[in-house]
Every structure is written in C-alpha cells, then in structure tokens.
Amino acid sequence: MSQPTPADLAARVRDGDLRFHELEDHADADAAAAARRLLVAEATDADLDPLGEYAFDAAAVHGSNIENTLGGVQVPVGVAGPVTVDGGAGTAERYLPLATTEGALVASINRGCSVVEDAGGATARVTKSGMTRAPVFQVAGVAEAEALVAWLRDNVPALREAAESTTSHGELLDVTPYVVGNNVFCRFRYDTKDAMGMNMATIATREACDVIEAETDASLVALSGNLCSDKKPAAINAVEGRGRSVVADATVPRETVEERLHTTPEAIAEINTRKNLVGSAKAGALGFNAHVANAVAAMFLATGQDEAQVVEGANAITTAETTADGDLYVSVSLASLEVGTVGGGTKLPTQQASLEILGVAGGGDPAGSNADALAESIAVCALAGELSLLAALGSRHLSSAHAELGR
Template sequence: MDDYLERIRSGSLKLYALEKELGADEAVRVRREYIESESGADLAALGSFTIPIDQAVRKNIENMIGAVQVPVGVAGPLAVHGEYAKSSYYLPLATTEGALVASVNRGCSLITRAGGADVRIMRDGMTRAPVFAARDIIHAREIVTWVEEHVSEIREAAESTTSHGKLFDIVPYVAGTSVFLRMEFDTKDAMGMNMVTIASAKVGELVERETGARLVALSGNMCTDKKPAAINVVKGRGKTVVAGVKLSDDLIATLLKTDAETLAAVNYRKNLVGSARAASLGFNAQAANVVAAVFIACGQDAAHVVEGSTCITTVEKMDGGAYVAVTLPSLPVGTVGGGTGLATQRECLELLGVHGGGTPAGANARTFAEIVAAGVLAGELSLLGALAAQHLARAHQELGRG
C-alpha cells in the first residue's frame, strides 16, 4: 500500500492507472487513501458501499474513490394503463428532498383510486446532429440536396454500425455555412446516445466523402442533448409520452381537499401563465423532481433531467370533475446499458419489471417511459392539490422542509 502511495506522490504512477496494477477494489481503496492524505478529509463513508465495482470502473466511471448513497423510497401502488405498462407499480424514488416521496405517494393513491392513469407514447427516437462546414451558402444548399436525395445510402451507412439501431428520420438545418443533420434513431431498449453517436460518425464520413463538406463536430447542439431546447419540446427526443387521468369531484374533495375549478385555476395561473411569463420551457409544477428521483434510482443519465423538465401539465374542468394530463416531449430512458447494470440500479428496474432487453425489443424501455410519465402525473396532482388547498407550506414544515 505505502509503495503505491509513494509512487503516486512521486508522479511515477498516475491515479487513473491504478486498475492496471491492482484489482478494482484495491485500486479504489488506494486512490481514496491517497485523496484522504492529500486533502485531510475523512472519506470512510464514501468507501462503504455494496455495488460490485468491477463493472463500474470498467464502464461507468474513472478515478473511482467510492460511492455516494442516496436514500430510496417507494411511492405506490400506481395503476397504469399504457400500451406497454399494464399493471400496478411501486415507483422507486432516490432523493434527499423530504416530502417528495410522500407527495408522489399521495398522487399515486389518487390515480389508483380514480381507476389508473392512461399513458401513450407518441414518438420514440433518439437524436444526434453532427455539424458540417460548407465553403459557402451555395455549397451548403448542395450538401442538403445530396442528403435529401441519398437517404437510403445514409441509412445503410448508419445502420452498419449497430445490430439494434434503426435510422428513421434525417432533417437538415442550415445557418450560414453551417449544415446540421438532425438524425433520429429507434434505439430499442437502450437510451442510445453511444449507439447514435457511433452511427453518426459513419454518416459523417460518407457526407464528407460525397459532398466535400467538412465534419466539424459529431454533435452540433441541434440534437439537443442535456440542454433546454425548443426543438426537443416541438419535435421530441427520446420518448414523447402523455399520461392522463379523470378525477371525480368526490376524489378531488376527499384526497386533495379542493375542487376542480380551483385545481384548474392554479394550473392555469401557475403552470401555464406563470411559466409563459417567465419564458420557461417547462409548463409544470415539479416534473423534474420525479424524473430526477426515478432516473437516479434506475441508473439513467441524470443530466437528461433537463429534458424531462420540459413537461406540460394541463387541467380541464369537466362535468363531474377534471381531466389532468402531463405531456413529456423529451424523455430519454433505457433499460440496458449505462448505469442500468449496476446492482442497486438494476434492482430498482427489476422492481418495475423492466430490467434488460424487452420482448419484443424496445418493450421494456417503453414500459419504463410510461411508468415514469404516470409518476410525473402523480407528482403534479399532489403538488397542484397542495397549492390549491393552501397546504404546501404546512406539508414542508411537517416533513422537515420548513
């Protein structure tokens, strides 16, 4: 141990190279002890975890020193009537925000007592948009024309890199001499960012060779990945999912302690008018809360919460109650790859019955997306109800968030 620490201090052994000489567990321990000695911090808690780390250091992280543990609670049962999710689920939520699980749990109870949430996936496609440099705007138009006339050739090149991904749409965009090709793929049960990036590289080679365009970057930010963007709200990215439920006046009064008219008014003035006045790309009460908690629990890319936050919540008063719906234009999720193989995250996916590849391919990821949308609906119902009944501050105070 001391020998390795001394070699790191002398610079003859790099922190990132420890796994080349030691097993994963030992490498993580040595690296953590070195950081402790350099910083003076006690990192014992970071070193106490249950996930097997061989896979983590191979696929998920570099320079690992331990693991941060996030409390996981469950909300439910949540009845879902989707095209893929057709059961009652307990939703795992990883969070340190007191009252969140209780809030979602109340929404789950309301949805289940109302007969369950109807959920449908409207679009399913992961995007990547490389950017090319043209010589001038005439050349830019020529590149676009070539792309439009050779879609089948582009598709063949893209799909030669993957046994699962299918290119089903490609839309060119031009800004001066910059040409963006926004490609959309069916990535089955994978979230698919690695898949579409590799496929896009192959397409880039083809476009360069055939048009004289210069590939500047595999991602030109027209995708748009991990940033709030109107193109994702309008065209969608990942799964575009809608979930809705009809609530009777009796349920609204009994569980939310308010009425349909007040519920609709709060949604209109807060989620719609307030968000518009703020120029927000999200028209919702707390969608990101639920998306983040499920994503962390289930091994999703947490940075995609920014896309999940662009949810639109609607409340329509009708005879005998109200119809409440959430629309998530951009929900990138997967049940294979990324963090889904880590032990604790895998268990959370198994709790929902969606870990791994589905039958047919893509079914598990779509089931998962429908469950997440229903969970977001539960969170919206509960928070809107708390606001309508003027209970929000009291709930935060009682659950340690005052």
C-alpha cells in the same frame, strides 16, 4: 503474486512511480479506489470512509461507467404506489422507486398515486420515439448548403447502411437538415429500442459522417453540433421531441379531489392555468409544469439513467380542467424523456433492482417495449406529483408539508 495494498499504491503515486488514474492497471479495482481515497483524504483533510461503502462491483464500473473511482454516493430510495399504468407497452400495477433527499416528495407522489388509483389508474402512451445526434458540417456557402440538403434527401439509404453497420439494434429513422449560413446541421434520429441510445447514435452517426464527407464537399466540424440537443435546455426538443415523447392522463372524481386532496377540481384547474401556464410563460420557461423534474430526477437516479438528461426530461406541459360531470381531468406531456433499460448505469445492482421493481429490467420483447414501459411509468409518476402539488397549493398545505416532512 500478492496484490499491492491501498497504502502501497498510494505511496507509489506519491513517489511518481504510478499515475493516479492508472491504478486499476496495477491492482484490483477496490484497492485502486481505496488508494485514491487515501490520497484525496490526505490532500483535503476530508473523511472519505463513507465513500468506501458501495454495493457495485468496482471492476465492472471502471472504464465503462466511471474513471478515477473513489467509491460511491448513497441516495435514499423510497417507493410510491402501486398505481395502475394503462400503457401502450402493457397494463400493470406498478410500484415507483424514487431516489431523493427531498423530504415530502415521496409522500406527495405517493398521495398522487393513491388518488389516481382510486380513480381507476392512469393512461400513458409514447407518442413519438427517437434519439438524435446532429453533427455540424461546414460548406462553402449557401449554394453548397442547398446542394448538401438535396444530397441528403436522396441518400438516406446509403447513410442508413453506414450507420446501421455499427449496431445490431439501432435503426436510422430520418435525417433532418438545418442550414445557418455556411453551416449545415444534420439531425440524425434513431430508434434505439431499449437503450437510451446516446452512445449508439453517436457511434452510428460517426460512420454516416464518413459517407457525407466522402461523397460531398462538406467538411465535418463537430460530431455534435448542439442541434441534437443533449443536456441543454432547447426548444427543438420541446417541439420535435427527443428520446421518448410520452403523455399520461387521469380523470379524478370530484369527491376524491375533495376528500383525499382537500380542494376542488376548479381550484386545481385555476392554479394550473395561473401558475403552470401563465407563470411559466411570463418566466420564459420551457417546462410548463410544477415539478416534473422531481419525478424524473428521482426515477432517473433510482433506475440508472443519465442524470444530466433531467434537463430534457423536465420539458413537460401539465394541463388540468373540470369535466362536464364536474370531475378533474389532468394530464402531463413530456416531450423529451431519454430513458433506457439496457446500457449506461442500468446495469449497476441497485439500479437493476429498481428496474426489476418496475418489471422492465433488460431488453424487452419486442425490443424497445421495456424502455417504453419505463417512460410511461415515469410519466404517470410525474402526473401523480403534479396532481398532489397542485392540490397542496389549493389547500395551502405546501409550506406546512415541507415544515413537517422536509427539515
């Protein structure tokens, strides 16, 4: 049987014969997307032809990455580096792929990378790892809440057995209860290996919740109770971590700071204190940094991460100080970087290509090492960005750089 054309499909939607979101059941995915573009263009007068230029397989993304596919958005990708990352997941010279439309950003991170490279590279380590999901249960009152907390303490093996029955990779690390009146939040934390793990943790926690409801008087109100805390600014992630907590640092010789960054270690340290620490404190910020979100967002987009989790990824503190030898020590600590090299958007071809640039596509050996290496690369990218922007503020080049490269 011949495939219906996009025009046929669009006509059948107009006639009420087909539903807009079920076109893939009646035609191939590219034709379905083209039919939607016709219908939306008709309704809005927008020119949707550019959305029809995409490099992924529409059938592969339908139902696992997107619904009501219209097409694709293109974001330019640049590259910074190479920069040597001495990481817990291995030492390598890495090029950093960055998807952005902010002029001067790649130039800045590239400058930071070249300065860090001149200084011998950066060190990075994942210091804590675990994806969380925190369902909220209702109990009768405080006495029952305390009983549930005690039950949880004694029954982690049963919860682990239930949760891990849903995954061959995920491991339940711990369950931390928080009581608020007659609400008990159980923060489940998993080692999700190379997956960012939010689907994995959610599916596993659902299974564990059945055990809690069967064995106690608690009643599940919501599988996510917001103490997880996913895609919202939250102090719990800054303190306890979520995904990977990762730290990167470098020591840059004074001459390099002066010659390549046109400023001094003292000026960078002072700007960091007054801007990133004092300014952020006064602003009531969670992130005590200059623009870690820039590095995180650009690498997230390039490598197929969940872009909404830039919220947690920007939860970072930058430090800068002059060493006893008069050089510059600079560090960035990202408390909650949620990344994966399998699952989600990582399987799309352009995103795969970026993961391949970094040498971390797919599952690692051992499992989890590729996601660790990705986290360490993003942390070094953020370090390079912080160093370059702090320097630009020190040399008073921020506005001229953006006037030249950013408009």
